[in-house]
Structures are given as structure tokens and as C-alpha cells.
Amino acid sequence: MDLPPELRRLQAVAETLLQQGRVLQAIEAFEQLLRHEARLPDAWYNLAFLQHRARRFDEALASYGQALVNGVAGAEEVHLNRAVILSDHLARHDEAEQALHAALALQPRYLPALINLGNLREQRGERTAALEAYEAALAIEPGHALALSRLPHLKPPQRADDPLIGRLRRAIAQAGPAEQADLGFALGKALDDAQAYDDAFAAYAAANAASRAAGGGVRYDAAAHERCIDSLIAAFPDARPRGMPAPPAVGPRLIFVCGMFRSGSTLVERILARHPDVTAGGEIDLLPGLMRERFGPMPQVVSPLDEATLQRWRTHYLERIATMFPGARCVTDKRPDNFLYIGLIRRLFPDAVIVHTRRHPLDNCLSIHFLHLSHTMPHALDLLDTAHWYRQYERLMAHWQRLHGDTMHDVDYDALVADPQPVVAALLEACGLAWSERCMSFHEGDGVVATPSGWQVRRPLYTASSGRWRHYARHLDGLQAALGMPPGKEPPVTA
Template sequence: MTNQNQDAIAQIKQSISKQNLSYALSLTRNALEKTDEDEQINELLYMKSVIYRLSQSPKKALETLDQLLERRPDYGRAYQEKGYCYKQLGESKLSANSFYQATRFNQALLSAWRQLLDVYKKTNNQEALRLASHHVEYLQSLPAPVLGAYDLMYEGQLHKAEKLCRQFLQKNRHEPEAMMLLAEIGSQLKVYHDSEFLLESCVTLYPDNEKAANAYQALLNKLGKFAKSVAFAKQRLSRNSDNIGAKLALANGYVGIGESEKAISLFNEMLKNNNSLHGVWLSLGHALKAKGELKEAVSAYRQAAALQKDFGDAYWSLANTKTYKFEESDIALMREVESSPTTRLDDRIHLCFALGKALEDAKSFEESFFYYRQGNLLKKKTLSFDITRLEKAMDAQKKVFPEIRKKESVKGYPAKDPIFIVGLPRAGSTLLEQILASHSQIDGTMELHDILGIASSLSSHKEAYPYNLATLDDDYAYRLGKLYIEQTRVYRQDAPFFIDKMPNNFIHIGLIKKILPNAKIIDARRNPMDCCFSGFKQLFGDGQEFSYSLTDIGRYYKAYEKLMAHWNTVLPGEILTVQHEDVLDDLEGQVRRLLDFCGLEFEEACLTFHKTKRVIKTPSSEQVRQPIYRTGMGQWIPFESNLSELKDVLNVSSTC
């Protein structure tokens, strides 16, 4: 934001504080005409709504707030302002709901929580009153700078929040709330290495702080450090065997390291004590699905939905089995819940994607695309994603590795164990993994985060990643390669080779070959329209921010193609490209080609891959438990009239 813009906003705020509202409104309108910066437009619209409300024009304020929420549907302060507007209009129910929504998006809004306290006292809602009172007490106990930083973080102003939090910690070292907050900000900024260090320090300094322990546990699971998560959860349970948070983290950690039976047993134990825990039913469903017990998984998901009818994740989890078919009554219920003003944004997003899949199965393609588009639009508005920045990051990799590598000059860790499968999500990588994991010499694992973690740790050095790879000394490269092998050991069985199927690793092939020169790399390709549209229909658990816009996903695919062409130039013969359609046309020929590239003998089990029993956590888990089929080809064609943006980016001509 320019200094001129900052001055204009400061002047508007000053005018509001002096109750010079007509002048403030004039300044706001003028500033809105002169700016095209999203962050500033949002702030100006918010101030405009405040001016209207203070001018006793709540209906105009609500119209402005609707414009703002159309742009930023997760803007907590906008919902708080709606609460005050409805209160001014005497709409007590709408006011209460708006204050409630405000606290869901921004838990630091003390004013909204206090308004809810009054509501719960009047309605004699004792349970809600207890929870709200507890949260008000917690917020009031926070140091003012920490509360302010929380507010900034929830409103998406991460760098301002980080600055304020660091300033506080300079004077108050090891204050736990500030440490946890800075770790959360770091996680949102994807500086995971720093976040992990902060939380690990926090739980060491404050071993009885449950909030810190839960945050640390959640981050370990998010980063795929499941072995470390399991060990920490067991440590917590050794101090308190009834700790529900630790039990849940332990069960999720077990799923992560492939010990599904232990996870399922623990989930069932928790549900035996309290079968109304809808979140635990959902987690149980995930564990059962990963193990291949689809019927039982569906039952668990349906139980989660029955316990809380607006639980969007339960409906999306049913849709995300890819084989479940919704009844018309299910679709009607999902439509009703999705359109309700009381449904949380996150639940709406999940429901939109579930409805898209349900209506696609019913061949109602126009309505299906309406919900896919709505779900993607809502999700994208909650993200701070810029495809241009990602394209620049890929270009940076080319600059760091501009020449053909001399193999004998590479001194990384010489292990031949890892087989990396890279590419775009939904490109057929799970099928390739299942084929290879059916070989007696290869362990299948999952989408491991370890390379991304190593890249993140290198980003904290003085010289930014990937530019510091050019000066990475042999000893450090060796140690990083060895670290990767040691960290991933927990996901393996006893086979001499193992698969790392994190698709985003294609960006880091230079790093991989620097630290693991003997690693095998397989590039999973699929028809661009099939691949991109399949990604657009998918609500990912985390990451893959490029997938929530047809233009973004098309540009990402083009950037991926260019970077892979570069890697193939500088690393000739060291990357095997496998086209998904070729696997469908000639399974045995492509299986032999894959195994030959890996230096392994052909085994018949790779052709009957669907019979292989193993934990699979990706969306394609049920699809690869079936023989080869072609129904995934051309799924974009019924939606073609809505895909002009994508076709233009990919330079695809019309099928008509």
C-alpha cells in the first residue's frame, strides 16, 4: 500500500473519530475511485459501512457490507458490523447470527463476543453462555499487543501481525501466547521450519500448556511428521491417559504412519465413551477409507453428517470417495443447508464441492458446474494466492540450474532407495504408485512432506532458496540427503526401494538431485484438460491453492510443462515421463517401462495392482482399487461451454 493510500485511510479514520461523517464519506468515495488494490478496497468498504451506520443509515451500511463480503467472505469485522446494523434495525435474530459469524472468522473480536454474551443471557442458553464467557475471559487476559496481533492475523494482515508479535516478544521473551501466535502466523506464511521451532520450544518451556501441545501436534501432522507426532502424543498420554486431544492426535498420527488398525481401534474407543463426537466419526471414516474398508467408511461419514446436518466436510468426504452416489433426498438437504445464512463458510465450501459431484453423477451438468464454480470462488477468496509469484518461483529454479549437470561432480547422499512420482494432482500419480507398490521390492508410502520441509529450512538461510543451492557445499548436500532417508524410514516396510508421491516435488527436482543424485524421478502426465478440470473439481485438504481458478490452474499447468522441459534438458535421461492415457492403452508395456527405469525385474502383481492391500490416503484411493478403466477420460467435455477460460490458457480448440 502506497504512502498516499495510507494517508487517505488515516485521514478517514480521524474524520470518523471526530464524528465528521459526511466529510469521511466523501473521502472514502474519493479514495475508492482512485485505487485498485484489493486490500485497500476492502478496508475502505468496511469504513464506508461504519460511516453509514454511525449516520443512522444501517440499510446502506448493509448494502456496502454485502459488497465487501462478496469480495472477502471470511472478513470477520464485516460480520460484526452487520451485527450492529441489524441491532440498530431491531432485527435481534439476524444481529445475533451476524455476531456469531463474526466470532467464527475472527476469534479475537472481543466486542462481538460481548454482544453474544448478552444474547445468551436473554435466551438462557447456558452452554453457549459458558463457552462465550470463557472466551471473553481468555481474550481479556491477553496482553493488548497480542490481542491486536490476533485480530490482524484473522483479518488476513499477516505481515502486520507478525511485526507486532515480534515487537512484543523482544520485550517479553518466551511469553507462550505470543510464541503460539507467531508460530500460527508463520504456518500461514508457510514458514513451517520457524513455526515448528517456536512450538517445540513452547511445549518444552510449558509442558502443561494444552493449547501449545495441541498446536504443536497439529503442525506435526500437517507437515507429515507423523512418527514425531505419535511419540509426542504418547508422551502426553503418559501424563494424562484421559487427554482427548492427545488421543485424537495419536490416532491421526497412526493413520499417517500406516498403522490404521491402531488408529481405528483408538477412534472406536473414543466413540464408545461418547458417540456424539461428529469430528471423531469423520476421522474414523478417513482411516477406514485409507485402509480400503469403503462400506464402513461411508457409514462413519453418514453418522458424522447425521450428528450435525451442516457438517460440510462429512458430505464432501462421501463425495470424495469418488464412488459414492447421493440420493435425491441427500441432494435436497445439501442444497438447503448450503443456502442457509447460518451455515459457516467452510461448511458451504465443502457442500458446494459435494453438490457439484452429486449433480455431475446425476448428469445435471449445468447445475453441477454452478456449485463447482461457487465452491472454488468461495475458497479462492479465503486465500492469499498469486499465480504470478509461483510462476516466478519456477523461473528461479531454471536460473539456479541453467546448465547440463556433470553427474560425477555431484556429491550428495548416494542412496538409491527413493522413487519420486511428481506432476500435478489428479494426473494419475496414485495409479503409478499403486502399480509400483505392488512390486515386492518397492514400498508405497504417501505424499511425503520431507522435501518440502528441507526446501523450507533452506529458505531461512541468509541467501534465499533456491539461489543458495548454487553454493551448497558437498558435505551439507550429503547430510540433507541422509536426513531425508532417515526421516522417511518410518513410512517404509522392509523393501529396498520406496515411493515418495508428493506431486509438488517437481518444483524441487534440482534440490532432489543435488542431495540424492541416485534417486529415480517419474513424471506423471495426463491430458491437460482432463487433469486441470479434475483438479478444479477437487477440494484439497491443504495446499494446491492454484486449483481454485480455471485461469490459475491452466497457467500452473503451462509453467509445470516449461519447468519439466527444463529439467529434462539439464538432467537428460534421469526423468521418466509416463502419460496416463498410455497406461490405459498399454498397461503391461508401461509397467515394464516403469520397472526397467527403476532397474527392477517384471512382476505379474504390478498388472493386478488393484488387489494390493495397502493404506492409500489420496482422493484416488478407491479408484486404484479397481482394474484399469477409462471413465475418467473426457469428463470435462459435458462442461465445455463453461471452460473457455481454461481452454484459452491451454490453447485447446473446441471439440464441437
């Protein structure tokens, strides 16, 4: 479309701001452009992209809709982007699946839509349907790393000579670092299921090395993380500043489930979600997003938050919860790393329930090392770095316990799987919930579980993951020492 000179100049300014990553200014420029000329599908697409980055999810959906109405090229990508927003940020999973089917109706061989469809079906516990989506992707691209890497989770091998293990090894040999990481963690999972533990440990080590390479050789900065923990402790030295009134309790009751990654938080949320009064919120990224926006990804200094800012954040959080879960009486926010922000949670929501999940340190650290986390979490790529992160977690949790220990409830994963009834009863009591027998059959619940533990929590309680470190004991002397545990002895469980 030919535009008059002044609109061409405005379009150029908007696109330059987009390229520079100046999100809010670019949004204003594209909105101004579209007020003058609304028939610009690429401008609508770019505006939607920026609104997504700015966490204006409803606005992004509307702008993507306008891009479609105005005939944007590559409409299947627009439907995919809408599906991501609907599933990842708005918990509107049925609409997300409809968007993925719309993308595939336009382009049946569109691999990103097939992979996302498989992932959504996994989150819903639809094993056969998920396999169908991944196999459809592999029929188009037999070596597709993401599709192939999901197969051990859906069809766990029972023997070390399972053909899937050989298929994964061959794919790794032909892949680049990013794909080697995807496939390598899958190979480790397959070998662990086949009880080939030494080979599994080697596969996980190689996968972590590949993940580091894919991230440009990223390294964990232990000193910076210590300064981050120092800043959080300094920012919240007291349970509540003197003279600061408690905000009124509005909206649903909030239950924050947090702790180390892989410490049992998904299982705890799943148990709570079976209660008739509880709605599972999953890993809501609102609090980490607000903290990053104000202080950066790893804050070295956290300045005091005035009551006006706290009220704005409080309102933003509650409005988003109301949009995502209308009419809910009690909502869980199961973002594990919210343990970093317990001081902030207490300032925002003094009446919220905080559930802290914990697990044997060796099992916890090993499970993190065996999980394909983003290379933006480099402490997961090396067991000694994971141990350092764990010790800093212990240091921060000791601070929160001093301030808020009487208002937090600990759930020990190992105690839960060994004898669930008393642990579940204490959990419900701490959350102010009446006993419900349904909570003991958490694995029978439906709904979406969007975490790496999705398949585990759809099984009855099992103890195989408790004490799992023993299978790998010969490789863990360094980890035990870094955690302050004498090598060669049965490590104690720490509180």
C-alpha cells in the same frame, strides 16, 4: 498446581513464545519447565503441539503420552492428535485407528474422531465401515458438512433426482463459505456421476468461489509464481555442478512419482506397489518441508545448497524413510508437486528413479478445478489461473527434461488406460524392476491410499476419465485459449 515464582515466570515465557509462533524457542522453554516440574499436563500438551509443528513426530507422540499420564483435560483430543501424527506422518495406520477408538471410548459423540475414522477407513478401501463412521457423525449432527460431503464418493448417485443431491443442495443453502465449499464439491461430484454436466460445472464453480471466500478472498499471484519458477531454473542450471562427487547410494532404492496434481500419479504408484519389491510411500512431504524451511512457501530466490546442507537433508530424508518403512527394498515417494524439486532430487539422490506422470491438458486442468484443494493453492480456484499454473509447469519440466531427460521416465495417463500392458512394462523396466503380473491387477491390492483418487484406483482400469473434458466442452473456450489451444477444435495432447 502451585508453582514457585521462578517456574511461573518460565511458564509464562514458554506460553508467550507459543503465542508468538516462535516454535523452537518455545520448545526449549517448555522442555526447561518440564525438567523442573514434570507433572504439568498442559505443558506436555503444548510441547507436543510444538514438536508436531517442528516435524519431531516421535517426540510429539511421547509428549502427548506424558500429557495423558498426567491427567490432561480433554484427553480425547490428545488421542485424536496422536492419530493424525501416526497416520499422516508415520504410516502407522493400525496405531492411528487404535488412538481414534481410544478417543471415542472417552467421548462416543466426539465428531472429529468419527470423521477421522471414516477418512482412515476410506484410505484403506473399507467402504462399508467408512459409511458407518460418517453416518454415526450425521446421526449426531445431521448437517455435518465433512461427513455429508463424503457420501457421494461412497454412494455415487446414478440420477439427477437422487435424494442425496437434494440433501446436498439444502445443506449448502444453510452453510457458511467453508462448509459450502465442502458440500459444493460433493454436489459437483454427484451431478457429474449423474451425467448432469452443466449443473455439475455450475456447482463446481460455486464451490470454488466459496473456497475463495473461506480463504479471505485469496487470489492467485501469477507474477510471483513465474518468479518462483525462474528461481528454480536459476538455482539448478546444470545436471550436476562440476567437481561435486556423487553421494554413495544407501538405504532403499527411491522412486519419485511426480507431475501435475490429478495427472495419474496415484494410479502409477498403485501399479508399482503391487510389485513384490516395492513399498508405497504415498505423498511424503519431506522434500517440500525442507524447501519451505529454507526458502519459504513460494521461493523467489533459491540460493545454492552446499554439500553439508545436502548431506544433512539426505540423511534426514533417509532416516525418516527407514523409520516409516523399515526393511523396504524400494520405496515410492508420490508427492505430485515434487516436480518443482527435480533438480534438488537429482543432487540428493543421483540414482533415484524419477517418474513423471502427464495427462491431456484439458482433462488435467478440469480435474484440478473439480478437486477441493486448499485455498492455499489458489490457482485451482479459477480455470484460467489453473491454465497459467499448467503453462509454468510445462516451462519448468522442459528445463528438467533438458538436464535430466535421459534419467526420467514419462507415463502418459491416457495411453496407460487405453492399453496398459506396454506402458506398465516400460514403467517397470525404467524402475529396474522385473516384470510382475501382479502389477496388472493393481486394483486388487490392499493398503492405504491417502489421496483424492483413492476410490478410482481400487477399480480396474477404465477410460471414462480420459477425454472427460468433452462433457464440459461448451464451458472451456477460455481454458483452451489460455493453454494455447484454438477453441472449437479437438486439442492435441502435448508432451
